[in-house]
Amino acid sequence: MELSPDWVVGFVDGEGCFHVSVNRHPEMTIGYQVLPEFVVVQHQRDVQILHALKRFFRGGVVRVNHGERWCFRARKLETLEQVCSFFQRHPLKTKKQIDFVKFRKVVRLVGSKEHLTAEGVKKVIGLAKTMNLADPQRFEDVLADLGEG
């Protein structure tokens, strides 16, 4: 199945999710791991669409999400940079574009390794806490732990 750029933009405007989490990770110097991910979830009947997205973005994985729901998920920096490059050239039309712009900034912070510093994690949280699905209290807890309540 061949996907056109405009089809991908329309489908992701409907079904895509740009998500950033900050998880406790004792093995990292700063104690937290920044995890940006791009996810598209579909019922298993349309798993072939998820594989087509994986080919389109030349990366990511197709996995069971929950029950009969499957997902295409990109977490690796290289793939996320491909995803960001694509949506910069082909902007989303819904308000999801606002999330994407913040997501792209987070991916850049990861690319420059700033996310490995307390300042970098604070910048990530500043961006992530106003994104869809964000859990503001959770981010406040991390900020408090990093010395800025």
Next chain:
Amino acid sequence: MELSPDWVVGFVDGEGCFHVSVNRHPEMTIGYQVLPEFVVVQHQRDVQILHALKRFFRGGVVRVNHGERWCFRARKLETLEQVCSFFQRHPLKTKKQIDFVKFRKVVRLVGSKEHLTAEGVKKVIGLAKTMNLADPQRFEDVLADLGEG
């Protein structure tokens, strides 16, 4: 906002719904009304997308759906024929295409006024009962009432 055909296909693959209901309607000779509708629901923050779809399909209405959810909805035969003509030229890529093919047959039955006969309503139910969101028992009740259990 200008929508491209491929974007519309991608967005409807994600967010669109082809729906057929058969409702009791005492004023109609056959006692039932066949109601095919094409619906796209969005959060109110993206209501401008729904208006763009209305312009794209040259018909339909934009209405509150439920709470903060709004919808673009096409019910008029003329608009549904536009919608069907578009998706015939630009096929959906997900399994929603299977629903669309049945939906198009229902729209044709309405266009030829077959839906005003008991035979036509039975044909509509035969198509609609295997579509997404269908309520099979409800259709069985109508069939029983029309003399075919």
